[in-house]
Amino acid sequence: MSVDPIHIESAYPIIRAKAQQVCCWQGFRRRDLDDIIQEFWMHVLRRSTKFNPTRTKWETFVSVILDNLCISLLRHRRAAKRSSKREECSLNEPVRDADGRIVDRHQTTPEISSARTPNGGQDLQWDLQEFLALLPDELRATAIWLAHCTANSTCHSTGMSRRAIQRQALELREFLEDAGLRDYL
Numbered sequence: 001m002s003v004d005p006i007h008i009e010s011a012y013p014i015i016r017a018k019a020q021q022v023c024c025w026q027g028f029r030r031r032d033l034d035d036i037i038q039e040f041w042m043h044v045l046r047r048s049t050k051f052n053p054t055r056t057k058w059e060t061f062v063s064v065i066l067d068n069l070c071i072s073l074l075r076h077r078r079a080a081k082r083s084s085k086r087e088e089c090s091l092n093e094p095v096r097d098a099d100g101r102i103v104d105r106h107q108t109t110p111e112i113s114s115a116r117t118p119n120g121g122q123d124l125q126w127d128l129q130e131f132l133a134l135l136p137d138e139l140r141a142t143a144i145w146l147a148h149c150t151a152n153s154t155c156h157s158t159g160m161s162r163r164a165i166q167r168q169a170l171e172l173r174e175f176l177e178d179a180g181l182r183d184y185l
Contacts, residue, residue, distance in 0.1 A: 007058045008048070014059060015040045018066045022073070043069050131179050139175070142168045 019036040022028055028036070047065045051058065093105045132140050145154040146169060155162050 007051075008045075010058060011044055011062045014062045015044065015066065018063075018070065022070060040066060040069065131176065134179070135172075135175065139168055139171060143172055146172075 015037055019033055019040055022036050023030055023033050044062055044065065051061050056064075094102050095105050095108060097103045097108050132143060135143060142154065142158070142160075142165065145158060146165075149157065151162060151165050151169070154160070154165055158165075160168075
């Protein structure tokens with residue numbers, strides 16, 4: 001069934017709102033807004049032939065097909081991030097180092113600080129335990145929450161504002177630097 005022009009025009013606010021939501025997602029930019037709106041329009045126009053006014057309202061139809069399109073976009077982006085095609089090289093691939101010798105690629109990467117090496121891991125744990133014991137109670141609790149959860153989860157669990165968590169995270173960084181644990185940041 002075809003859709004009359006009045007219905008088509010009434011879809012614009014829905015399309016624009018959904019496109020603005022998409023621009024807030026990671027990987028999309030504000031300057032992509034016009035392109036996203038255009039893509040949404042094309043999708044709505046292609047799907048408009050399937051609209052049946054006896055089953056649903058036009059606005060609901062548009063909203064649902066855009067929601068489905070957004071879900072597909074997110075799935076596609078996540079799949080692209082996990083794709084093995086993104087791997088440009090293997091760390092075991094033989095390459096020439098600065099001295100001209102053939103070595104595995106991983107041997108040419110910059111050295112990792114001792115805090116991140118396998119034997120430095122135990123040192124890290126001890127240093128952090130000592131560090132946590134020296135912290136005031138409130139900062140210690142926040143540090144433990146942030147070690148295991150995201151800032152948002154910490155906000156929800158502790159009832160603190162995001163701004164308060166950010167301030168405490170900055171304080172924790174300062175304490176780490178003062179304690180000589182800058183390598184662990």
